[in-house]
Amino acid sequence: MPHALLERIDTLGPEVVALQRALVAIPALGPDNDGQGETAKAEFLERHLRALGLADILRLDAPDARVPGGLRPNILARIPGRDTSRTLWIISHIDIVPPGNPDLWHSDPYELKVDGDFLVGRGVEDNHGGIVPSLVLAKALLDAGATAPMNLGLLFVADEETGSAYGLGHVVAEHAEQFGPDDLFLVPDFGVADSSLMEVAEKSMLWLKVEVFGRQCHASTPEQGLNSLVAAADFILRTRRLHQEFPAVDPLFSPAHSTFSPTRKDANVPNVNTIPGHDVLYVDCRVLPQYAVADVLDAFGRIASEIEAEHGVRVACSPMQAEQAAPATPVDSEIVRRLSAAIEAVYGVTPAPAGIGGGTVAAILRRAGRDAVVWSTCEHFAHQPNERSRISTQLGDAKVMARVLFA
Structure with missing residues (x-):
């Protein structure tokens, strides 16, 4: 594990704030939530990836006549590793839910509020808490000039909040060739505040x-x-x-x-x-x-x-x-072993595989025969007024992702 990579992540607190500020300011509501879709946010992410220096970027958009432009965006990007036949995929979703009653917010939900270590705004946890650490890892990896043992793959998908038919469901159904047989899948879209829960099954x-x-x-x-x-x-x-x-x-x-x-x-x-x-x-x-x-x-x-x-x-x-519930990810699978060791190294807790009652895009991967784990460090303010997340844990989660990649 290159220490220069972890040290670089430690310096990127301002990058976390800047990314969250930009993302919060771009509403990304699907048409089922009376929105115009995720295109504006996807275009920001694509520009950011290119500015970082990534060249291997694909758009895997799904047609949807209900939104301006007729497309729901899905962005795939890779940073090559030594073994280009394998990829660690970090899959986050672009769309958010509506803010709800504005009277319950203490600040504008579409304007980032920084309160010490806390960030407040719609989407800062769900799912910028997955997007931002993966982008921090990508930047640190490129800045440090480190080459990982395998590819780092970032996948930003639409439509997670309303069924995923135009998001990961479309990608897996229409572009399965993008995934290799030995790839690993991490979905940073659920977790607990002490980082210990790894979701491997859903009801x-x-x-x-x-x-x-x-x-x-x-x-x-x-x-x-x-x-x-x-x-x-x-x-x-x-x-x-x-x-x-x-x-x-x-x-x-x-x-x-x-x-x-x-x-x-x-x-x-x-x-x-x-x-x-x-x-x-x-x-x-x-x-x-x-x-x-x-x-x-x-x-x-x-x-x-x-x-x-x-x-x-x-x-x-x-x-x-x-x-119907998808098959569970085996608790002894490679992605679970790598993630467990990484969480313990970064956060000093012994993680536990668990099942949840909610649904995530991991179910789509599991039905396709892929071992996927859902994990992130969450304050559990998703879908609530005054949604919040922490700068420190987004840096910590980026370190966990780095350790999974280099394990």
Whole structure:
């Protein structure tokens, strides 16, 4: 491990701030989030890569007629190593989520605020916390004149926040030739504040929309209607039994069991004195990989039939999103071993492989037969107002990436 490389990373705190300031100022919202796409931010990143001196840069854009220019950008860049047949890929996403209620922000979400070691602004953690350390590593590598044992590959993808069909999903489906059989994959998009969590598995995901169709009437004569709200409430209460129908526990995950959480409830009637005839609710399910999503859907179907029989309403269940869990990355795989040693060397903690309930682009790689690990040092302010990250941990994460590359 070249010490000059680590020493150079230590000097790049101002580079972290400058990159974050530039990135925060460029909103990159996909059309599903009422945005214009990620092109402006991608163009900044491409200019920055060329200014660093990288020559091997490809655009692997996905067509999308909903955005100006009709393309969703994906940028691939490589710095050659001694063994050009292998690449360590660091995969970050360009898009962000909307800031939400501006009254909850203490500063402009699109203007970087520096507060000591903290950086505040939309995207500073999710996912500039992955983009910036990888760019810091690239700059330090070139500045130090170091040649790594294998290629360093940087991949910046679109559309992670709304499904990845135009991002890594497109890249893997249409440009799989860019990846070698012995490549390594690191996705810096989830972690904990003490750097110890390495995500190697994800639960299956089901977002279910439930519509209850009753009959509206005046609240003074409820017997003339079919109260969809009462039926919807009964449906919600019956979802609790799914924990008994799918009871398995896997300590790799936290929580270790499957979860079935009623979340959103749409408005029905606007006034108090009307019995509603139509209600819409949603359930978020994170299911352990050994269970089939189809079996969970069948269980909801049985609940729907019971509600129809008891309340005389009609119930329609439709999945908004249904993803069967990808195979887990083996805990003894090369990328896990390299990353574990690097985290311990930089942060002095013993890392632990773990599974999560959320979804990341690593699932796309795992379904394609690739061993991928999701890791970064996170303050867990993603998607929140006053999103924040640390300068120090972005430098530390760049050092971890360097140690993985040179292991």
